Amino acid sequence: MARPRVLLLCSPCMGHLIPFVELARRLATDHGLAATLLFASATSPPSDQYLAVAAAAPDAVDLVALPAPPPEDALPPSARERAEHAVASNVPRIRELARALAADADAPLAALVVDMIGVRARGVAAEMGVPLYMFFTSPWTTLSLLLHLPGIDAARAGEHRDAAEPIRLPGCVPIHAHELPASMLADRSSSMYAGFVSMAKAMKQVDGILVNTSREIEPAAGDGMDGLELPVHPVGPLVWTRPVGDHGCIRWLDQQPRGSVVYVSFGSGGTLTWQQTAELALGLELSQCRFIWAVKRPHQSLANGAFFGTQNGKEDTSLDFLPEGFMEMTRGLGLVTNSWAPQTAILGHPSVGCFVTHCGWNSILESVINGVPMVAWPLYAEQNTNAAMMEVQVGVAVRAKIGVDRFISKEEVASAIRRAMVGEEAKRMRKRASELRDKSVHDLSKDGGSTRALAQIADVWKCSSSRK
Known part of the structure; x- marks a missing residue:
């Protein structure tokens, strides 16, 4: 019997790879899907610490390391831009891998799951005819800020760092100027800020979003979408656990x-x-x-x-x-x-x-x-x-x-x-x-809200795969 496969693409961020490994593990071991995790690197060779996290993935998850950008490429200044560059340079390789996986009748490709930086590879999902989901590895509050950023950008005059009034989003703590992400504190005329807004706009072009949070931690998770009509599914808290031994x-x-x-x-x-x-x-x-x-x-x-x-x-x-x-x-x-x-x-x-x-x-x-x-x-x-x-x-x-x-x-x-x-x-x-x-332990239990949410999404992917 065919076992539908999910292709997961993680940008070269330590903080993203940890929950991606756990998500891949749960999809493979708890929800009957095959999982292939592609993890990009911004350095050549990848850091030992980064490789150790990837290596913690269970045998049920297929791992594929994507190479760092060519050494002759000029490195962007910020960590976020370097991570984006690492993903962009690998899009042809990602497309090649997706085509090979799609040809496997025993594990037909069911979905592509990316992080906020990996949305750059959305064309691959369209070409393969599979849904594109984003796994947002930060809280719902930050996701809400990003999804509302294009509107905030159009409505606000002056620099965000100089704003006297906080940004107020439905169900979220007021976000004061000094609490904004670094990319929003950059000059609005800068390439760093422009890239951040561009990424925020691209995030709206996915079929659904998984968020590493729960309604117990963030009760408003998924609310206040203001007509964006983008399904958001809290599936956390997914944390990395591995045997420690005698330490x-x-x-x-x-x-x-x-x-x-x-x-x-x-x-x-x-x-x-x-x-x-x-x-x-x-x-x-x-x-x-x-x-x-x-x-x-x-x-x-x-x-x-x-x-x-x-x-x-x-x-x-x-x-x-x-x-x-x-x-x-x-x-x-x-x-x-x-x-x-x-x-x-x-x-x-x-x-x-x-x-x-x-x-x-x-x-x-x-x-x-x-x-x-x-x-x-x-x-x-x-x-x-x-x-x-x-x-x-x-x-x-x-x-x-x-x-x-x-x-x-x-x-x-x-x-x-x-x-x-x-x-x-x-x-x-x-x-x-x-x-x-x-409450968080219950969320992740067999009957918990986060486990049920992930099971429902897995079922959607299985059904869409079987209709091909």
Whole structure:
């Protein structure tokens, strides 16, 4: 019996690949579809970290690595534009692979699923005669902002960064100027901004959108489409889980009291400056809380300096950027690691009481699914919007107060951690986080809303495939 195949195309973003692997796994193992995951790369060779995520896909998912753009190509300036270039350069290869898959009678091609950057390959779906779906790996709030952006762009005068009034979207937290994605803060005459608006317009040309969220996290998910008539399906929270085995971080956590540890990580892409890294260290020491810090070497100019992943064993792994005496002063109190840390397992450990995070959506969902309150420290992309939503709308985060030149002092680091760990505010957040965890677990259960939504879409793809 034929098993319809879904072709998934992921742009070279670490934060996209993680949920794409999980989506492909669920389609293959839970919903009876064959799944082929194409993952592009922006660097040659791809980073070890990026390849490790792809390799975590189960045997049921067929993996195809797409090459990085030719070395002679001039690299665009921003991470988003580099990712777009990596996808665009591979469209002929994607078309060739789609044709080969379509010729397989045992696994007829049923759908093409892309991320927001991969919408550039929409012509391939049209040529193959299959529906094009987008898997949006950020929250519904950001998706709503993008879908409304062409209208906002036409109605607004002046630069978005200078707007006094926030953007108000149905069911979403008001988005103030400083909370907008970086591409919207660029000059509206710039190519970066023009490319962002162009991408937003192209997103409306898909047949449906899967969003890595749930109505428990974002009750308005899918609402307020204002006549766009685009079906939106919350199918999350899809988080990356893989066996951890015997890891030093987990052994250390086993020795700590319940709810006593602060976990600090800025994700696969987030980086701080040397000065801010040192100040964070001093803030952790000042807080006098137990901590695990998954630290990365500072980057002086880019908050997303590790956006495309890091090369294991090819970087300076010393901790010479930490303040003198820090390791000695916090010995027994904290654990610092500059190697891969099993984040989902750490957040799921009963000793962890809060998570200092850059508010990447994957990290937020991993915190939510484990019922851990957050200290929000956004760095780039839509993370400022995510931070506002988690604090104001969802009620499971406190935002660290940002000073001059976006610098956060050691006193504010310690204060934000204490707010999340002790007192009435911490108690309220823990209660809300626990409720959200239980609802999210149910969403992903056999009878949960997200599981049912994905099953319905899988059935649509199966039916459309059988009619060919």
